[in-house]
Amino acid sequence: MMESCKVSDRRGGLPAADSNDDRTGRLLRSLIEGSHDLIAALDCGxxxxxxxxAYRDEFRKVSGVEIRMGMDLREALAHLPEDRRSAVEIWQRALNGEEFTVERSFGDPSRGRNIYQINFSVLRDESGRQIGASHIVRNVTRWRDAEQRLDRQHEELLEQLRREQALLEAKNEQLRRLATQLTSVEQRERRCIAHALHENLQQLLAAAKMALGRVGRSLDDEPLQTAVRRSNELIDSAIDASRNLAIDLFPPILYDLGLSAALEWLGQRFRELHGLDVAVEAARDADPAGQEIQAFLFRSVQELLLNAAKHAQAGRIEIIASATGDDWTRIVVADDGVGFNPQAADRPRRGGVDMNLATIQQRLELLGGRAQVQSAPGEGCRVTLLAPRRDAVLDRDAGGRRKSGCVGAQQPPLRVLLVEHHPVLRNGLASVLQEKTDLELAGQASSGEEAVAKAAQLEPDVVLMDVTMPGMDGAEATRRIVCHRPKTRVIGLSMHEYDGLRRRMLDAGAVAYVTKDSPAEDLLNTVRRVGGK
Structure with a gap:
């Protein structure tokens, strides 16, 4: 029960109410007494x-003192000088007219100190004159202890995650080295086979042709001469097939003049062999430094051309090789063939093309690069190969760490999908993104539905998502994208700073929220931050 400072009212700690206010007074006393929080008020003395x-019981538990109405707080805490000084200090602020919230620790150390969150308010009479101060106290010791336990568990989990990441990085490094060694061994074996074809099989076939020619010249029988001529033709075909096989296995131009020259030769060769319209645009500075990377990129383009020629029903193929500003080689192979749906589980395999694409993607990732496939039924196919111009494995020290100065060069640009329904703003944002070498504009969408489809097709690292759009809005599009591709980071874009919109986007799975009138550099830095740059 609360105690009263007026003898006439034994029911609580508030002055007795006038008859007209009995109901309000009883309700107020009931609310104070029924609260789980600790509630008290002091006069100016x-x-x-x-x-x-609750306050009386907690005060007794912490200090060992039974307080009473009219008792001086300083007297109640006289045996605890440290707590007395702290209590007087914070109460004096409230009695001076200040309203605030603090956290303090009180209690006898032998009994165990407690942490309290205290909200101070000023008490005034009807004329507005301050007559004291009140505070509402909540014991947050358990909360703070729980927070400390959570912090310790968080640090333990972080340390475990760091150890697992280090182990994963070591395994990835081992896989990268194995992939490079595999490519090197593969090229060495190709060279051995090509050499054997040239030095042995082709020479034997040539010798057989000469011997058969001598036999033919010594024959007078016309049917036998006809048979010899046909045999010579078969030998010529065998020599041509052996020569072509040797060149396909180990094209000398790749190792003599580099990747760009080899791609031009490859385009010309496919024009001659398959009658395709193959256009090649290869910059000389696009060649990677590592021979293994050059060989793998050449084989990948060769495989893509074979797929387009045999399965895609393509009439025209474009090959574009270029160097990015941040020391990467980008090769694009695009055809105008039948296309396919890269996401459909039951898509036609086009004679094994999907298996080849998957192999290219996996091998290139192990070599430090990546491959992107863009295609749709009836819209052809576009494959982009991105590889470091320096060998990702050779650029590491003896301990497997990246050498200093090469970290930035080994990170591929972040691929960004821009979703904005307003064409003028979309074009402006696209221009900003395209100016940055560490960012790649992977695609654009003008609606939520298109954003979901493009995200599945392009697999971007980051999506800039317009919040307010006709039809499917940004929150729903974000929810669907994150559901199907959790690694994609979505940034909400809006003209409004309204917290409701921000919360709705974050609840849908967005990791950040930026207003459209923010400086362009703020937007770009947000993209880099959420993308891990």
């Missing part, structure tokens, strides 16, 4: 005006 049972 530090004497208790009111307190509830």
């Amino acid at each position: 530090f004497r208790f005006l009111v307190f509830n049972s």
